[in-house]
Amino acid sequence: MNKIRSAEIICVGTELLLGQIINTNAAWLARELSLLGIYSYYQTVVGDNAERLTNMLETATGRSDLIILTGGLGPTQDDLTMATVAAFAGRPMLLHQESQQAIAARFQLMHQRRVPSNNWKQAMMPEGALVLPNNNGTAPGAMLTIASSNNGTVTLVMLPGPPSEMQPMFNESVRPQLVKCTTTRLKHCFVRMIGIGESAAESRLLDLISSQTNPTVAPYAAEGEVMFRVTQSLDRDEEMDKTAEVIGEIQKRLGDYIYEIGTRSLPEVVKDLLEEQDSTVSLAESCTGGMISAALTDIPGASTIFTGCVVAYDKQIKVQQLHVPETVIQEHGEVSEACARAMATGCRDVFNTTYSLAVTGLAGPTGGSDEKPVGLIWLAVAGPQEVATRQLQLSGSRSRIRRVSVLQALDFLRRQILK
Template sequence: MVVELISVGTEILLGNIVNTNAAYLAEKCALLGCSLYHQTVVGDNEERMEEAIRQAIERADIVILTGGLGPTKDDLTKEVTAKVFGRKLYMDEHSRTRIRDYFEKIKSKKVTENNWKQALVPEGAIVIDNLNGTAPGLILEDKERGKAAILIPGPPNEMKPMFEHDIAPYLNKKQPEGIYSHMVKVCGIGESRAETMVADLMDAQTNPTLAPYAKTGEVHFRVTARACSEEAAEKLMGPMIEEMKKRFGDAVYTTEENVTLEESVIRLLEEKKMTVTTAESCTGGKLSGRLLNVSGASGVYNEGYITYANASKEKILGVKHETLETYGAVSEQTAAEMALGAAKAAGADAALSVTGIAGPGGGTAEKPVGLVYIGCAVNGEVTVREYRFTGNREKNRDYAVARAITLLREELLKRA
């Protein structure tokens, strides 16, 4: 089944916003076994939008359009698609009620008249409730030609849940066989080495298939099976997943799509009934922020510290003045004392420390940009790792955060 994507919006066309929707939908459609040959971005112009839809519907079995379903005059996606399919619009009372209820829920004093435009739907369309906004999704089918257009709201926080909940199952039913997958997520092993470790599995793949995806400080492997049922797919994927667990061992932190590295570590702390804190210099709160993105993190994380200045390292974390004088702020010794000091100050069982030179300035021949020391203290025992990253400032900080979380996980796993 061939799917084509059309992203609607002048703001996307002119580069005012990044088109993350297309990247998300392309990956999801590929995982559903759909073929994708074209993507189009079109501005809020009726004539050009109609031309784009007509071309797409000739090339593809299903066209997915995102954006242009709002209440303003330049939101034309629904109207133009209805024109292409020869459908008139009518007021869908169910959608109208949901819009009214939405505004009552957010305690809006009045629903402006243009919002009712979103309840107008093409004749014969399948209406998809928007659980996170006002504009419903729509599916228009031309059964004679075997074609369909799927219209989804543009905001990612509305588009993604609607796709997962309603559109993906619809697309899966259109396939002769369903596509099912698991993500084997690995940390602490570089991309090239990780791929080498499963090269034979990738060479021999037929069904299921195995595909690597490099992430910052991680490697994800998607195991995908085509089968007539989820149960049959699980049987196909099971042996490959078990073989990967055998090869990667504790480096595999999950086989679930939506579980992140930081979530796996927070759950590990919960399981061990331990608490954690952080002491950051060059990452400036990124490490604590990533940990605290996990729901329930407050149960294991009470407080943390950002200590850029040497004086702060001494005052808050108890780093010795002579350590800073002798070895410098960016050193193994300072990272160790930062971690131990943070654990003591917070009364935590574990602590992570990060000190380094993120760049672009500040480096020397002895201590270049990208040099980072990460310390991990668990129950009074400290481990420090040295890293030399080669990205820009933002990338170096991101890699340091990923390596710190990985180090904490490794140290926690060592303890029963």
């Protein structure tokens, strides 16, 4: 393969066009290519139609050095990618015996003595292609370099559609080939923060965003948090890594809001902090209904820091399970600082943990009042030395209020752990 600078991603499948399956392959591939210093300038979705796929290949081969196709490698009649690419390249389809043997072996692992006849189609490859083994399915992939319409060459890569098959195949077989074809790498560093809006954060970094060319600084907004990506194009031998210098400047300006410089999520950061202190946490959730618990237990190894959760949606559960005094609810209501404080202390005592996090609030869309509007949330963290509380006033739909409450609650816990 010649030097590769630009790439194009073509995802094949009528189900993608119909919205029946979300196209995550293009985003994943674009990220991986960027880390190799290969820019993805075009992304296309094509249905299971040979004529339209051929038209797309004619366009793509005239403008890109690398074309990655995903999907359409299955055994059914509408899986046309490999045959269409072969016809476009003017190559006959030949039986690849190693792939045939691998297909037979996979069916044996599935305790099926007989391989369905249509699966043998997956062992047919364009003449001259580098076959990419599939260790997670029956469809092998292929790489094929052909002449392009602009008098150069273009490399076509055919990968299976399921991400569980596509991603390992790319990492194991495609990435090593692409590394040989580029001398540039893109280094990405992520600065993740919470408690500040995108526009407010961006206003503090405008000079960095507008003046930087290499590295560059770009903001990305996610629900409830903000992320800045610092990207530098690095030559293997010559370029000096300047990302640390830029990140240091971001920390000076926005340090109080930053919870991670890297790829960890907020729940992962909280888990790691608790492990470092040999501490544990329990949860008392009302309006979030167990969502904080789910966020923590999604992390492998969470059992080392997480003891349990009481979803106290009903008033009586708050009283009976968390020992919230009835007088607190009568005098202040369930959505109040006093109730959140009592929930946290009661939960800490019930589970005997280092910390306990409680959340109670009005997620809406009904139930609010002038005194306590929809979106009013009270957080409380009972720790070894004190009980800290925080009031939030959130906006949006019920689901948004609950999701943002989860992030804000975890960040409040993080800050208490760091005290």
